Amino acid sequence: MDGDDIFDEFDSGAPVREADRLTLDLDGWEGPLDLLLTLARNQKVDLAKISILALVEQYLAFIADAKKLKLEIAADYLVMAAWLAYLKSCLLLPRDQEADPSPEELAMRLQLRLQRLSAMREAGARLLGRDRLGRDVFLRGAPEGLRVVRRSLWQAELYDLIAAYGSVRARSEPAFHVVARRPVMTLEEALARVERMIGTRLEWTRIEAFLPDTQDGEFRKSALASSFVAALELARKGRVELDQKGAFEPLFIRAA
Amino acid sequence: MIGMDDSLRAVEAVLFAAEEPMSADDIAAHVGPEVDVAAALAELASHYDGRGIELVERGRRWHFQTAPDLAFILRRQRDETRKLSRAAVETLAIIAYHEPVSRAEIEAIRGVQISKGTLDVLMEAGWVRPAGRREAPGRPLIYATTPAFLAHFGLESRRDLPGLDDLKAAGLLDPIDAAMEQLGLAELEEAEEE
């Protein structure tokens, strides 16, 4: 019952519905306010002068009829019915001076809401009835179109040019790379040295004992690394055994 | 210096060639700064007055269009424009007369929720655009109409909306007080407890 389909057959904006159809037709209402507005229009007086009480009666009767016919009634219609029943009782019962807002105030609010909705509905109809572009009035069918042509004004300075050439030439100058010789012990040297020194030593010996005697820290590092790899290689071949209690603990080696 | 006749001709040509309505600034960008665009527009509008084509201003943009009374001749060569749903028409009217409005305010006036599709259709038509957010709790998105809306419905500006002054005078366009539109839910809850 949301009635909110975008393109239905309705194009006038001004609802004209027959009173005798109301009791049978609960579809097609755009909410309780829409129903109320249509009922109000049936009073055939200015919305500002309608009888709210009569309108409430009509709405409640309509809902009652719908219930009798076991029509499905959306919740918001029932909420409105409850509120209208409350408003009716307030309007009929002896006046409670404390009531704020007063029943008259509530009735006026309802009236204003109906007027607003009605005004917007009429405004919509009047908009649709105007001379509309593409329906009643037309733009030029085949405009040539306007074009903006961008022209780039390229900018560069003489210095940029010269500096660029300088850097190109500098790039293409043959470059000389001098690699400084560093003291290293190759893996082959370490393998030969460890294999020779281990002989048939059966006692556990720390790997450091296999390093050459040197003051050169870099060379010592290189020798240690190569000797370690050499020890691993010899262990793989089953020539030596390795033992270490834990990570970073001294590494011991002996002949297998 | 371009003479008046050449100015007129230039503005006329630009507006004829344009694919969209053009502001005076848009026109000036094409015809050059030496042309008095406003004067040319005024003279062109009066020249075309009463002809089969007329020059109109819509939301500070100008375009040529066929005269409305000739619609009967031209209509047959066009597809009927798609019909708008009642929900879409009402929503459009509410936005146009109240802008900028939030969705909740539109719903308060119509008394029903609007489906997402309704606003989408109006935006797709190019008549409605999001116009920022209301500085209020929840910072709701607010909607307003576009120059294309004015162009489509033949309005020079929003002041030309039919019946605008009367509606204003009757207080029917006052800011929507959501609390008031609720009809007082507190009372309703009381009523339901009976």
Added chain:
Amino acid sequence: MIGMDDSLRAVEAVLFAAEEPMSADDIAAHVGPEVDVAAALAELASHYDGRGIELVERGRRWHFQTAPDLAFILRRQRDETRKLSRAAVETLAIIAYHEPVSRAEIEAIRGVQISKGTLDVLMEAGWVRPAGRREAPGRPLIYATTPAFLAHFGLESRRDLPGLDDLKAAGLLDPIDAAMEQLGLAELEEAEEE
């Protein structure tokens, strides 16, 4: 019976709204048989003669078009100052120092390939021109600078360009700079591919 004025207006509107040039019969189908289309067309054509738009007949079909002398207004030119890319500056420098050179030679000197766009930009700027073909295998196109190049850079002739010795003296051949620039080069080349 439609009066002459209304006939004119109708024909004018139909031609304005038409998406294609229309024959007199096409027009008659819209405006009705009581309109003297030929007379209306003749009168409209003379009315628009000398205005910003004119009514023209092409192969027995009629349409409005912008006056040919105003075509320039429909194409507005906007100038934008843009800086040459690094690749373009280097390419231009190589051409200036070595002209005439082929693209392959430029690439050999630069040590980096150049995109087609780079030479296009230099030619668009008016600083470089094709200068024939090298009489060598493949007959490659060769490029040279233009007088506009000299004018832009304030040079009397190419001999005013500083020589390699001058560059060295100015520190512009410093290999450390070159190495650093080379590091940044890969990224620059990518950026150029825009």
